Amino acid sequence: MPAYSEKVMEHFMNPRNVGEIENPDGVGEVGNPVCGDMMTFYIKVKDNHLDDVKFKTFGCGAAIAVSSMVSEMAKGKTLKEAMKITPRLVADELDGLPKQKFHCSNLGAQALQKAIKDYLSKKKAEGGKE
Amino acid sequence: MRKVYLDNAATTPLLSEVSEAMIPYLGEVFGNPSSLHDWGDTAREAVEAARAQVAQLIGADAEEIIFTGSGTESNNFAIKGLALAQQTKGKHVVVSAIEHFSVLHSARTMEKWGFELSLVPVDKYGVVDPEDVRKSLRKDTVLVSVMHANGEVGTIEPIQEIARITRENNVVFHTDAVAATGTLPVDIKELGIDALSLAGNQFYGPKGVGALWLRRGVRIMPLLDGGVQEGGRRAGTENVPAIVGLGKAAELAATNIAARLKHLTPLRDHLLTELPSKIEHVLITGHPQNRLPGHASFCIEFIEGESMLMMLNNQGVAVSSGSACTSKALKASHILIAMGIPHELAQGSLLFSFGMDSTLEDVDYVLEVLPPIVDRLRQMSPLYSKFIKTSKGGK
Ligand code: FES
Numbered sequence: 001m002p003a004y005s006e007k008v009m010e011h012f013m014n015p016r017n018v019g020e021i022e023n024p025d026g027v028g029e030v031g032n033p034v035c036g037d038m039m040t041f042y043i044k045v046k047d048n049h050l051d052d053v054k055f056k057t058f059g060c061g062a063a064i065a066v067s068s069m070v071s072e073m074a075k076g077k078t079l080k081e082a083m084k085i086t087p088r089l090v091a092d093e094l095d096g097l098p099k100q101k102f103h104c105s106n107l108g109a110q111a112l113q114k115a116i117k118d119y120l121s122k123k124k125a126e127g128g129k130e
Numbered sequence: 131m132r133k134v135y136l137d138n139a140a141t142t143p144l145l146s147e148v149s150e151a152m153i154p155y156l157g158e159v160f161g162n163p164s165s166l167h168d169w170g171d172t173a174r175e176a177v178e179a180a181r182a183q184v185a186q187l188i189g190a191d192a193e194e195i196i197f198t199g200s201g202t203e204s205n206n207f208a209i210k211g212l213a214l215a216q217q218t219k220g221k222h223v224v225v226s227a228i229e230h231f232s233v234l235h236s237a238r239t240m241e242k243w244g245f246e247l248s249l250v251p252v253d254k255y256g257v258v259d260p261e262d263v264r265k266s267l268r269k270d271t272v273l274v275s276v277m278h279a280n281g282e283v284g285t286i287e288p289i290q291e292i293a294r295i296t297r298e299n300n301v302v303f304h305t306d307a308v309a310a311t312g313t314l315p316v317d318i319k320e321l322g323i324d325a326l327s328l329a330g331n332q333f334y335g336p337k338g339v340g341a342l343w344l345r346r347g348v349r350i351m352p353l354l355d356g357g358v359q360e361g362g363r364r365a366g367t368e369n370v371p372a373i374v375g376l377g378k379a380a381e382l383a384a385t386n387i388a389a390r391l392k393h394l395t396p397l398r399d400h401l402l403t404e405l406p407s408k409i410e411h412v413l414i415t416g417h418p419q420n421r422l423p424g425h426a427s428f429c430i431e432f433i434e435g436e437s438m439l440m441m442l443n444n445q446g447v448a449v450s451s452g453s454a455c456t457s458k459a460l461k462a463s464h465i466l467i468a469m470g471i472p473h474e475l476a477q478g479s480l481l482f483s484f485g486m487d488s489t490l491e492d493v494d495y496v497l498e499v500l501p502p503i504v505d506r507l508r509q510m511s512p513l514y515s516k517f518i519k520t521s522k523g524g525k
C-alpha cells in the first residue's frame with residue numbers, strides 16, 4: 001500500500017459527499033490520462049455559492065480521498081473561490097500524497113472546475129435565450 | 131481481527147525448518163566457501179549440499195545449478211547471458227508477451243544491444259500456442275524463453291510442446307519457472323528444456339536467493355565477473371545462509387509436493403467457483419483449470435484494484451492487484467493487456483494466492499468480506515452508474 005497519511009485513509013474509508021445530484025446545475029467529468037481512471041463531479045448552485053457538491057470516482061485510494069476532500073473544500077464556497085482550489089491545496093489538506101499519487105489530485109480539482117464551467121456556460125446559453 | 135495472508139505469489143513465508151537450517155550459517159559457521167581451510171571447507175560443504183538439494187527438486191545434476199541473488203537475477207542471467215554467448219550464431223531472441231519484467235526487460239535490453247526481439251502472443255487465457263513459437267523462429271534465432279506458469283494469472287504454459295519445437299530447430303530454450311517450482315512438480319528431463327530459473331521465496335525459502343539451472347554443455351556469458359565462484363559463471367562470495375535455506379526449502383518441496391497440490395487446489399477451486407456466484411460482473415483471469423494450484427485471479431468490473439486492496443487490508447486480508455494504480459509505473463498489467471482484457475477491466479484486477487497456511491475458512495472469510503467492499507466501491511463508481519443507467523434504459 002502506498003504510504004498514505006491518516007487523513008487520506010480517513011477520507012478513503014469514510015468519503016464525504018459520494019453520489020449524484022438529480023438535475024444538477026453543472027457536471028464535470030474527467031479521465032485520468034495517466035492510469036485511465038475517472039471522476040465525475042455534480043454541483044448545485046445557489047446565490048453564486050456551491051450549495052451542494054457530490055462526486056463519483058473510479059480510481060485508487062488517493063483518487064477517492066481527493067474527491068472527498070475536494071467536495072468538502074468546495075461546499076459553501078462562492079464559484080470564484082471554488083475555482084481557486086488547486087491540486088496542491090487539496091494535497092496539503094490531505095497532509096500530503098505520495099509522489100506517484102500526486103497526479104490523482106489533479107483530477108479532483110479539474111473535475112470540480114469543469115462542473116463549474118459547465119454551469120457557467122449553461123447559464124450563459126440560457127441568458128442568451130432571454 | 132482475523133488476519134489472512136493470501137499473497138503467496140509475492141512471497142511465501144519462511145518455514146521454520148528452513149530458518150532453523152540457516153541459523154548456524156548466520157552465526158558460528160561463517161567461513162568463505164572459497165577459503166582453503168576448515169572454516170572454508172565447512173561453508174563449501176553446506177553450499178554443495180544445498181546445490182544437490184536444489185538439483186534434486188527439478189531432476190538435474192548438482193553441477194548444473196548456479197546460485198544467484200534472486201529469480202530476477204536468474205532471468206537476467208539467462209536472457210542476456212545465453213543470447214550474448216551465442217551472438218556469433220545469430221541475434222534473434224523470442225519471448226512471450228506475458229513474461230515477468232525480469233525476462234521482458236532483459237529482452238528489451240538485448241534489443242538495445244543489437245539483437246532483434248519477437249514477442250509471442252497469448253490467447254485470452256494467457257496460453258502460448260507452441261505453433262506461434264515455431265512461426266517466430268528464424269535462422270538466426272538463438273534463444274526462446276517462455277515462462278512455466280504465470281504468477282499473475284496462474285496459467286500454466288505448454289512447455290514440453292514448445293521445447294520439442296526448439297529442440298527440432300536447435301534453439302536454446304529457457305523457462306522462467308519461478309512461480310511454478312516448489313508448487314508444481316517440475317522435472318527438467320520431462321520438460322526437455324535447456325535452462326530454468328527458480329527463486330527461494332516462492333516456495334517457503336528465504337528471499338534474496340535463486341538459482342539458474344543450465345543444461346551441461348550450454349554456454350552462457352557471465353554477467354558478474356570476478357572470482358571463480360559457481361564454476362566461474364557467477365562471481366561473488368556466496369550468500370551461504372540463504373543458499374542453505376534455499377536447499378532446505380527445495381528438499382521440503384520435493385518431499386511435500388503432492389501434499390501441497392492436495393492442500394492448495396481445493397482452496398483455489400472454492401474461490402474460483404464461489405466468488406463469481408457472490409459478485410456479479412466478475413471475470414476469472416487466466417486459464418480456468420490449467421493453472422497454478424493455489425492461484426485464483428479475477429477482474430472485478432467497474433472498480434479499481436488498489437481501493438479494493440486497501441479495504442480488504444482493513445479487514446485483515448492481504449492480496450494483490452495488477453491495476454495501473456497499484457503499479458509504480460501507473461501502467462495496467464502487460465499480462466492482462468496481452469490477454470486482450472480492456473484497460474478499464476484490468477483496473478479491477480485482484481489476485482489471491484494461497485499458501486500452506488491457508489484454510490477453507492480463509493476463503494469463506496474472503497467470500498464474506500469482499501462482496502460488501504465491491505458494493506461500496508461500485509456505489510462510488512461513475513462507470514457502474516453509467517452501466518446501470520444504460521442497462522435499465524435497454525430494458
Ligand atoms: S487514480 Fe489511478 S493512481 Fe490514482
